[in-house]
Amino acid sequence: MINFQALFDRQDWEQVKSSIYAKTETDVEKALSSSKRTVEDFKALISPAALPYLESMARLSRQTTLKRFGKTIQLFVPMYLSNECQNICTYCGFSFDNKVKRRTLTDEEILQEASVLKQMGFDHILLVTGEANHTVHVDYFKNAIRLLRPHFANISIEVQPLEQHEYEALIPEGLYSVLVYQETYHKERYKMYHPKGKKANFYYRLETPDRLGKAQIHKIGLGALLGLEDWRTDSFFCALHLDYLQKTYWQTKYSVSFPRIRPAEGITAPEYIITDRELVQLICAYRLFSEEVELSMSTRESEKFRNHILSLGITTISAGSKTNPGGYAVEPDTLEQFEISDERSPQEMAQVITDQGYEPVWKDWDRSYWG
Amino acid sequence: MTKPLIIAGKTFSSRLFLGTGKFASAQQMQDAILASGTELVTVALKRVDVHNPQDRLLDHLKHPRINLLPNTSGVRNAREAVFAAQLAREALETNWVKLEIHPDPRYLMPDPIETLKATEELAKLGFIVLPYIHADPVLCKRLEEAGTAAVMPLGSPIGSNKGLKTLDFLEIIIEQSNVPVIVDAGIGAPSDAAKAMELGVDAVLVNTAIAASENPVQMATAFKIATECGRIAHDACLAKSVTHAIASSPLTAFLDD
Numbered sequence: 001m002i003n004f005q006a007l008f009d010r011q012d013w014e015q016v017k018s019s020i021y022a023k024t025e026t027d028v029e030k031a032l033s034s035s036k037r038t039v040e041d042f043k044a045l046i047s048p049a050a051l052p053y054l055e056s057m058a059r060l061s062r063q064t065t066l067k068r069f070g071k072t073i074q075l076f077v078p079m080y081l082s083n084e085c086q087n088i089c090t091y092c093g094f095s096f097d098n099k100v101k102r103r104t105l106t107d108e109e110i111l112q113e114a115s116v117l118k119q120m121g122f123d124h125i126l127l128v129t130g131e132a133n134h135t136v137h138v139d140y141f142k143n144a145i146r147l148l149r150p151h152f153a154n155i156s157i158e159v160q161p162l163e164q165h166e167y168e169a170l171i172p173e174g175l176y177s178v179l180v181y182q183e184t185y186h187k188e189r190y191k192m193y194h195p196k197g198k199k200a201n202f203y204y205r206l207e208t209p210d211r212l213g214k215a216q217i218h219k220i221g222l223g224a225l226l227g228l229e230d231w232r233t234d235s236f237f238c239a240l241h242l243d244y245l246q247k248t249y250w251q252t253k254y255s256v257s258f259p260r261i262r263p264a265e266g267i268t269a270p271e272y273i274i275t276d277r278e279l280v281q282l283i284c285a286y287r288l289f290s291e292e293v294e295l296s297m298s299t300r301e302s303e304k305f306r307n308h309i310l311s312l313g314i315t316t317i318s319a320g321s322k323t324n325p326g327g328y329a330v331e332p333d334t335l336e337q338f339e340i341s342d343e344r345s346p347q348e349m350a351q352v353i354t355d356q357g358y359e360p361v362w363k364d365w366d367r368s369y370w371g
Numbered sequence: 372m373t374k375p376l377i378i379a380g381k382t383f384s385s386r387l388f389l390g391t392g393k394f395a396s397a398q399q400m401q402d403a404i405l406a407s408g409t410e411l412v413t414v415a416l417k418r419v420d421v422h423n424p425q426d427r428l429l430d431h432l433k434h435p436r437i438n439l440l441p442n443t444s445g446v447r448n449a450r451e452a453v454f455a456a457q458l459a460r461e462a463l464e465t466n467w468v469k470l471e472i473h474p475d476p477r478y479l480m481p482d483p484i485e486t487l488k489a490t491e492e493l494a495k496l497g498f499i500v501l502p503y504i505h506a507d508p509v510l511c512k513r514l515e516e517a518g519t520a521a522v523m524p525l526g527s528p529i530g531s532n533k534g535l536k537t538l539d540f541l542e543i544i545i546e547q548s549n550v551p552v553i554v555d556a557g558i559g560a561p562s563d564a565a566k567a568m569e570l571g572v573d574a575v576l577v578n579t580a581i582a583a584s585e586n587p588v589q590m591a592t593a594f595k596i597a598t599e600c601g602r603i604a605h606d607a608c609l610a611k612s613v614t615h616a617i618a619s620s621p622l623t624a625f626l627d628d
Contacts, residue, residue, distance in 0.1 A: 123420075359394065364415075364417055368458045
């Protein structure tokens with residue numbers, strides 16, 4: 001069986017980029033009228049040639065999302081367990097070279113944070129850490145999931161890539177999904193953004209979804225960090241990855257997120273900008289490419305943007321997020337990974353969802369399913 | 372007046388069953404359910420907090436006419452399905468379960484092998500099992516042998532609103548079945564429901580076509596009427612269609628002179 005690395009290595013970044021920018025209005029129209037869209041259609045939909053078709057894309061995206069997901073939006077919240085990190089990543093507030101105080105939550109602190117999030121109404125939780133294998137390792141995750149499992153219906157993680165057997169060990173504990181963003185699919189420039197630490201190994205990260213698929217995880221979350229490289233080219237590779245994974249690990253669900261680089265400790269402005277208009281184009285393109293993929297929106301985006309994007313293809317949204325360990329209850333002033341943009345409370349966000357004629361869904365899984 | 376439907380000894384006067392997903396609010400779902408006249412609604416175990424008597428979704432389903440049919444949506448194999456059914460039985464105090472095992476999250480195609488295994492196990496445990504399946508006549512007979520209370524073949528992929536794409540197989544299933552046949556998935560318009568009823572299915576289950584319409588309450592009413600209409604037509608025995616013309620003045624009439 002072919003793995004994604006082999007498929008990826010057949011591609012050339014510059015050629016892919018050129019082919020996206022060479023797409024014409026005819027290609028876009030073909031993609032829009034197609035009932036089963038290919039990765040070539042995806043290229044057309046994210047190309048500059050598709051921008052004049054944005055309204056048509058948005059209408060189709062809304063229609064397709066309504067058919068598949070109905071008038072519902074799922075809510076989740078991140079819980080940062082640790083900001084310790086051994087990696088240097090030039091865009092991240094947790095970067096090893098940021099000489100700031102680090103902390104990792106204890107059992108008691110994890111439960112303290114959980115209690116506050118439960119009171120807010122959350123039942124789906126995303127556990128986040130930096131990459132510090134000596135403190136936040138598979139045993140730490142196992143313990144955290146065991147602690148939280150009685151309190152939440154659905155537990156996801158966004159941590160360092162693990163080995164297949166490590167994921168296999170976490171799944172019976174109650175792990176539902178794993179989010180692992182490639183950051184950028186530009187192999188050479190990836191090294192520049194990740195000069196030190198285990199994360200510098202491009203292919204180890206690239207093959208993480210394969211390890212997750214083999215471990216039979218319920219859901220894999222993909223994404224590229226928008227701002228590191230040309231967003232169109234990165235997004236094409238992410239869509240190619242999604243397409244490969246859907247065909248290979250057919251029992252797994254998938255989600256895609258759209259993180260735009262946000263201000264953080266020691267971070268300069270991104271070199272590559274994706275505008276609001278282009279981000280809408282990208283979200284709609286994903287929906288038209290994959291009717292069933294969950295599309296997730298974080299609090300990195302502004303209130304205005306989040307209000308309007310709700311009905312254009314997004315199915316999952318976070319609210320009231322803190323990006324620092326202990327940020328909800330234990331120690332609100334620890335180092336945050338990045339500044340959030342939408343600071344509305346979960347209840348305020350739920351009201352916005354309701355006002356738009358959608359139902360905020362707090363629970364769509366059950367811990368009893370773990371047996 | 373059409374005959375009532377009986378499943379596992381329970382009588383239903385409405386042959387329209389509803390799903391509870393995809394509605395814009397719990398209130399809208401309740402209004403649509405009441406407008407439809409249904410007596411059986413399926414609810415995803417994963418969506419409700421079974422330990423919370425004040426759960427918003429369950430709260431809106433409390434009505435003397437409504438029977439709850441918990442479904443196992445989200446499970447990927449027989450083992451998980453049996454566990455979920457047991458939890459639902461304990462929490463919702465019903466031994467009825469809509470068995471959904473679709474390990475494929477893209478098209479939500481039911482797994483026939485795991486479904487048969489789970490049906491065998493659940494029937495032994497005293498459950499009233501209503502399995503969501505492909506329109507596979509052989510599987511239906513195997514499920515009957517395993518003790519299923521009904522069979523729920525799909526009309527077309529779930530949520531697709533494409534109607535009765537499996538018509539030929541549904542006809543065979545109806546002809547052979549000793550248990551009620553309920554078309555589940557794919558029904559996209561009231562005319563599909565009417566067609567299914569005319570064909571002789573015992574009931575239809577509808578969700579997306581109602582929940583994702585512009586006016587779910589009005590659409591639920593339309594489905595109510597269409598289902599009743601189709602069943603009345605079925606009971607009245609539709610006049611058979613023929614492929615050859617029968618002239619009112621036959622060419623061979625002179626032979627009878």
